[in-house]
Amino acid sequence: MxxxxxxxxxxxxxxxxxxxxxxxxxxxxxxxxxxxxxxxxxxxxxxxxxxxxxxxxxxxxxxxxxxxxxxxxxxxxxxxxxxxxxxxxxxxxxxxxxxxxxxxxxxxxxxxxxxxxxxxLAPQVTRRVIAQMVAAGAAPAGGPAAEPVAQRSAPSSPASSPTPPAGDPRLALLTPRETEVLELVGEGLSNAEIAQRLFLGEATVKTHVSNLLAKLQLRDRVQAVVLAHRCGLVGPTA
Incomplete structure (x- = not known):
């Protein structure tokens, strides 16, 4: 090194x-x-x-x-x-x-x-970055201003389908569940926390993360966090 x-x-x-x-x-x-x-x-x-x-x-x-x-x-x-x-x-x-x-x-x-x-990606630090960016209404460095996510006031239930976000055509490749997982990755949640939020097994969440990284041609979870913010998938909660 x-x-x-x-x-x-x-x-x-x-x-x-x-x-x-x-x-x-x-x-x-x-x-x-x-x-x-x-x-x-x-x-x-x-x-x-x-x-x-x-x-x-x-x-x-x-x-x-x-x-x-x-x-x-x-x-x-x-x-x-x-x-x-x-x-x-x-x-x-x-x-x-x-x-x-x-x-x-x-x-x-x-x-x-x-x-x-x-x-x-340490979740506690990631969440501070997210909170700071949301409070300032700023986009990540090098990216366009984030588009707001309409009426996002509570976590989605396992049966619901999130509205596909605008900002990157690759997001159309994701299933509704993969979009949900990407949103939660963008919020800084770990696989275990995502599993608890969506009532899924941790292995299932890991599979969803791997699939969405492949579909979006992202190198790792870090790039997924950046993309989630740039496309406006992650927004302020009520």
Whole structure:
């Protein structure tokens, strides 16, 4: 993996934590976003651990370039008090985010999760981002303004069919149930929480998530959250 942070001491700390793991190899470091992009092109790491605030090029732009060239999966470091960074990172193509105050165990597990191709999406942080965006009436970075979802005042019952949202023609490929699941993914719910909300088995929800990702040609759950907001499928609740 590649470590990106403008502070040498921070990079050394991450290297010390990760290098003792048998299944993790740190192949390089970079002090800013521009150097990170070049290092990713040269080294082709599986995962880039990316800070946000750096000189020359920030971590959001570096993430966008790395994701656009499919050079590596990016795990962005963030803090609770900068939720805007989280959504910007997800919109840029990050596979997940990690809180800077996480302990060593969570850091290692996060790296493994992203390396395995899974999105690392902490529901409690995701919901804060959603609440902030809804309150501001703003669209995700890089996307059009969200179109409102009409009369959405309560969770859909298992038998109901949600109104297909506007904003992306790919959504027409989804079944009514898959659209419901996408909406709840966009709200930051886990598979277990979606299963409880829709009275389904967790394995069934997992299948619906896999199917909708394939139909929408999305890389992971993170991209599904971004799409749900951009198309207006997720809106304010009463």
């Amino acid at each position: 590649l470590l990106v942070d403008d502070q040498q001491l921070v990079r050394s700390g991450f290297r010390l934590i990760l290098s003792v793991e048998d299944d993790v190899e740190v192949v390089g470091e970079a002090p800013d976003g521009a150097a990170a992009v070049e290092a990713a092109r040269a080294l082709r790491p599986d995962v880039v651990l990316m800070d946000v605030q750096m000189p020359v090029m920030d971590g959001i732009e570096a993430t966008r370039r790395i994701a656009a060239e499919d050079l590596a999966k990016v795990l962005v470091l963030t803090t609770f008090d900068r939720d805007d960074y989280v959504f910007d990172a997800l919109s840029a193509g990050a596979s997940g985010f990690l809180l800077k105050n996480s302990d060593a165990e969570h850091l290692v597990e996060a790296v493994r999760t992203v390396a395995a191709g899974h999105a690392l």
